[in-house]
Every structure is written in C-alpha cells, then in structure tokens.
Amino acid sequence: MLITVSIVVILVTAVAPNIQSILITNRVTADLNNLSAAVQRARFTAVDEQATVIMCPTENYSECTDDWSKAKMVFIDENNDDGKNDDEPIIITSQPINDKNTLSGISGNLEFDQFGSINKAATILICATGKPSSYASALLLSQYGRIAVAIDANGSDGIKEDLSGAALDCS
Numbered sequence: 812m813l814i815t816v817s818i819v820v821i822l823v824t825a826v827a828p829n830i831q832s833i834l835i836t837n838r839v840t841a842d843l844n845n846l847s848a849a850v851q852r853a854r855f856t857a858v859d860e861q862a863t864v865i866m867c868p869t870e871n872y873s874e875c876t877d878d879w880s881k882a883k884m885v886f887i888d889e890n891n892d893d894g895k896n897d898d899e900p901i902i903i904t905s906q907p908i909n910d911k912n913t914l915s916g917i918s919g920n921l922e923f924d925q926f927g928s929i930n931k932a933a934t935i936l937i938c939a940t941g942k943p944s945s946y947a948s949a950l951l952l953s954q955y956g957r958i959a960v961a962i963d964a965n966g967s968d969g970i971k972e973d974l975s976g977a978a979l980d981c982s
Contacts, residue, residue: 835939835946842908842937843948843960846883849905850921853885854956856902857923863888864902865895867920872901879914879935882907893920913938913981916949927956934961934973938981945969947979 849866857864866885867875874895875884883905886895895901908914915936922930932954939946949961951974961971961979970978 835942838909839912839937839939839946839948842912842914843950845905846908846914846935846937847950847958847960849883849885849903850950850952850958852903853921854923854927854929854958856885856887857925858927860887861925863891863925864923865893865920866923867895869895872904873897875920877918879917880908888922893922908937911940913940921952923956929954929956932974934979936973936979936981938979942981944979944981947971947981949973949979 853864853866856862864885865875865888866883868877868879868881869884870876870878870881872882872884884895885902885904886899887902888894889899890896915938917933917935920930921933929952931952933952935950935952937948937950938944948971951959951961953959953974961973963969963971964976965972968978972978
C-alpha cells in the first residue's frame, strides 16, 4: 500500500505542471478560435452580401464599445454610420474572452468592405494573465482582409510572431 501511494505521489508531482501548461494553452486557443470564427464570418458576410460589415465589442448587443475583452457582435452597417441601429440585425455574436486571459492590440470597430478588405491591419494579442509570452497567441489581420493565426516562424524561442515578424510580448 505504501509503495502504491508513493508511486501515485511521484506521478502526480511529475504530471501536474504539464497539465497546467496544457490547460493554459487550451484556454488561450479557445479564445483565439472564438474570435477567429467571428472575424471570418464578418469577412465572409461582407463579400457575400456585398456590404459593409462591422465587428465590434459590446456590452448590450445594441451598441459598440472599445473593450475587446467583452462580447463581440457582427452586423451589416446598412446606413454606413459605423454603429448598430435597431433595424440592423446581428449576424453573429461571440463570447467575452476568459477572465484569466487578456486581449490587446485593437481598438474601435473592425470594418469589412464588399471586397473583404478591412479598415485596419491588426495583431490581436491574447495572453494568459501573469504567464510568459510563450503562452500567447494572436490573430493576424492584414489590410486585405487575410486572417491568420500567429506561429513561431523562427522556431527557435517558442514565442509566436506578429505581422511584422516581432515576437509576441505579454509584458
């Protein structure tokens, strides 16, 4: 019995840090995938409907805010006033990011035109709060509307890079 308990303690001690790392990585990835799906849907809708589509953070699903950690909504801006009106239905929403993560690198609305181009290039950075940059990931949005997920292009440091090739930084 004592030997069994000793083996279990050794296994838990060896495996627990790896499990925590996996959970943190999965939490960041889930937020990134949720955001990516909404951005891709916004771009697709703009091209498909040949219209201006806006994606923005929201607290009440009736007006945009600047806090991208909040829920997001996507809608066709039928009157091109850069805001949501009552007669403009919401196409898709996404959940707020996990409260153990932080999101940075973007402000204001994302606006897609009928060609799928976006009003601003951005690196939307998602970091695990209080963790090193090796846990970070980012959604890369080019001016032409190309959407990509950051990768560790140099493969040497375990840290992914942004649109300009600079390492993601969560400090």
